[in-house]
Amino acid sequence: MILQLANINFGFTPEKQIIKNLSLSLEKQKIYAFIGSNGAGKTTLFNLITGFIRPQSGQILFYDKNLTNMQPYQINRQGVGRTFQDLRLINKLSVKKNIILAMKYNPSDKWFNALLPACFHRISNRNINQKADEIIEQFFLNDVKDTLADEISYGQQKLLTLACCVANGASLLLIDEPVAGIQPEYRNKVAMLLKQIKDQEKTIFLIEHNTDFISDIADKIFFLHEGEISDFENMEALRADKQVMEAYI
Helix, strand or coil: CCEEEEEECCCCCECCCCCEEEEEEEEECEEEEEEEECCCHHHHHHHHHCCCCCCCEEEEEEECECCEEEHHHHHHHHCCECCCCCCCCCCCEEHHHHHHHHHCCCHHHHHHHHHCHHHHHHHHHHHHHHHHHHHHHHCCHHHCCCCCCHHHHHHHHHHHHHHHHHHHHCCEEEEEEECCCCCCHHHHHHHHHHHHHHHHHCEEECCCCCCCHHHCCCCCEEECCCEEEECCCCCCHHHHCCHHHHHHH
């Protein structure tokens, strides 16, 4: 298992627990969809996994390493990346510079590189630029690579956010609503890209409301309701559960 959550509990007040004794496991190289009504706690669970908040009890393991009390940057260094609903791009940097900045092993951010000879930096910068160009090509952003992030379309911004997450080098990607608010053209591109990312030995855990999109890409679906989770092999199985559909609708 790449990720294991065991008996996770969390609530902002003692009276209302958002996550109740939740346990789940994710296998390597699969796409998992995570659905539930608004306010069910989906983003809260992502925040727990990535260290932005801490569970009141329970344990979070990533490749058997305990993430439960780590800071977000420490969890990211272990190989867990994520996107956010509010995109969080650096708007006054170009598309390419956003991707370069996201790269996990960008040597330019290490203080000791000031001590290295200039030839090292030329080689490193060439490698970084080559990798960034490969990601730009993969994510259909070549035509806007030198455009500022706030000057590209919303669909392209969604692609850029996903590209930055991949550039970070994580093996587990937590993706928050990748196709919300975008045109069908970009939904199809995101679906294709997520399948490609999966084939590159990545695991994807995504929050999404678009059930057709989920049906197209998900290997398994988790449904969160009143702090408790249930799982389904596909959307047809979920739709056949009347209690789940009543809670979701």
